[in-house]
Amino acid sequence: MFTLSSLAENASLGLRVLVPGPPGAMDEPLDWVHNTELPDPSRYVRERELVLTNGLWTAEVTPAQFVANVRGARAGGIVFGLRAEMPRTPDELVKACEQAGLPLLEISMEVPFTAISHAVSGLYTEQRQQALVGMVRRGDALATAISRGAGASGVLRVLTRDHDLPLAVVDRMGRLLAAAGAELDDEQSLIVAAGLARRPPALELRLRDGLAALYPVGAVGDVDAALICLRPLSALTPIEREALEQAAKFLSLEVAKQQAVQAIELRFASELLEMVLSGAQRAAEVAERLRTFGVDPTGPLAVCAVAFADEKGPTAHGLAEVVGEFFAREGVPSVVAGGTQDVVGVLTWRQPEHDLARLAESLVQSVDKRFPGSRSVAGLGGIAPHSAELRQPLVHAREACRVLRRSRGGPPVRSFVELGTHRLLLGLVDPATLRGFSGDLLAPLREHDARRGSDLERTLRTFLDHDGQWAATAAALHVHVNTLRNRLTKITDLTGRDVARTEGRVDLFLALTIDAMG
Missing domain, CATH: 3.40.1390.20 (HprK N-terminal domain-like)
Known part of the structure; x- marks a missing residue:
């Protein structure tokens, strides 16, 4: 121009x-x-x-x-x-x-007018030469920054030497990797992550202060991050656009390098779980692997298993990244490994066990915030005195997590001992079989309630919640004891389970529990 x-x-x-x-x-x-x-x-x-x-x-x-x-x-x-x-x-x-x-x-x-045309052509030629020289010079500077380990921040520093632009780099998980002259909060970073998840990815997004240009950064066949310029595309000159596109390509190298390191760490961490499950024969390897990750194998260790209850969350790799970040942010030495159904964290833990539950609750909140619309759960397996005793806490944490994943509601964090034996046993049975048992047993009550406008199912739940105490149940339902007696008799007739007998109560209790588990 x-x-x-x-x-x-x-x-x-x-x-x-x-x-x-x-x-x-x-x-x-x-x-x-x-x-x-x-x-x-x-x-x-x-x-x-x-x-x-x-x-x-x-x-x-x-x-x-x-x-x-x-x-x-x-x-x-x-x-x-x-x-x-x-x-x-x-x-x-x-x-x-x-x-x-x-x-x-x-x-x-x-x-003549041709003199003006020649002058304009000369200006364009000079500008293009300058742009090419600038691109080569900038490419050398970007390559040097990457090779010296300057990371995404180094790439932005090279860009801002020539162009006064507000820039940031955000990955597909909504994490702010670097910024130069731009400020993005968590909400804006998540908007960028959502834009990257589109197919094709968005090239312009509306953030709080207006439109922002988005330059996707790809690594291994996918879009893994974005170079964000807090200006609309229409406000950028062709030279600025070229510079941003060039920087995005170099950022791809940095992202690919980080992914390779993370993949190696994740594989090493996953191997640790296999070692723990192998028992005493690989105890020495477990201890050595924990030391590699900065976790003391001679001290007390806790195990926490995390998963998405709705199975609509990201891959285990994506969840493992967030869990690992959380423990690092909290200053808790840990090894985080992704399994097929969950993500497991092995932590150094020298505090009371009830503090572990509070940490797990904060972890679940952090995961849910990072992945809006998903519901995560965490199972705790107890404390091992040292690495040689990790097998049982690991198994217990994963079993507790598996039960919580199948629960439709309730607390998102539970330890193995808190769940109760009946829940753990139910976790071992085929889900379709359990749903069939629960549905068949409760169907007559629900049909009667729907047809007559009665309240038999709630009456049964309240009766069992109050451990079969007549007076307490009647008071909770605000009905007379005789009314309660008539309702329970009807429940017995419809289900074929006598609520006055332990055997009948167990069946009905399990049916309601399975129903709550979804």
Whole structure:
């Protein structure tokens, strides 16, 4: 691009500025020049073009009409070429340009319009050469930054040396990896992550302060992060866009490198779980692997298993990243491994066991915040005195997590001992079989309640919640004991299970528990 100022400063053109236009008009970027003598050139003149004319249209339209037509085409200005028949620029044209706020320059008879075309071509050539030189220089600087381990922050530092742009790098998990002149909060980072998840990824997003340009950063066949510029695409110059695209390619190298390291760590961590489950025969390997991750194998260790209850969350790898970040942020030495159904964390733990439950609750909240719309659960397996005793806590944590995943509601964090033996046993049975048992047993009650408007199912739940105590149940339901007795008799008739006998209560209790588990 070029400007009127750059042309006016070219002494060989001999241009004289008659109307500079509004403030800044002389420095507005222009795309090209257009030579015309048409009375109405608006159909052919493009936006931000400079109109060159000798005024041969004066016999057909007034200067005011011609200027209006040029202005309507959103041209960048007019250069009026003097000729023998018109040795000076018409005053009417000067006045019309002043009123329209359209820059007007004058060129002498001795200088042809082609001189302006050649000058503009020269400017474009020079700019392109500068852009190519800048791209090569910037490429060298970006490669140096990556090779020296400067990471995403180093890439942004290289960019901001040449371009004053507010920049940030956000990955597909909504984590802010680096920033330079831009501030993104958690909510905005999650908006970027959602934009990356689209197919194809968004190229522009609306954040709190307006539109932002998004340059996807791909690694191994997928979009894993984005270079964000907190300006709309329309506000970026071609040179700025090229620089951002180039930086995004170098960021791909950095993301690929990080992914390779994470994949190795995840594989090593997953092997640790296999070692623990192998028992005492691999105890020495377990201890050595824990030391590799900075976890003391000689001290007390806790195991926490995390999963998504709705099975709609990200991959185990994505969840493992978030869990690992959480423990690192809390200052808890840990090894985090992703399994097929859950993510397991083995932690150094020298605090009371009830504090572990509070940490797990914070973990679940952090995961749910990172993945809106998902519900996560965490199972705790207890404390092992040292690494050789990790097998039982690991098994217990995963079993507790498995039971919680199948529960439709209730607390998201439970330890193995809190769940109760019946829940753990139910976790071992085929889900379809359990749902069939529960549905068949409770169906008569629900049909009766729907048909008669009765309240038998709630009565049964309240009766069992109050350990079969008649007076307490009647009080909770706000009914007379005789009314309660009649309802329980009806429940016995409909289900074939006598609520007065332990065997009948167990069946009904299990049916309600399975129903709550979903």
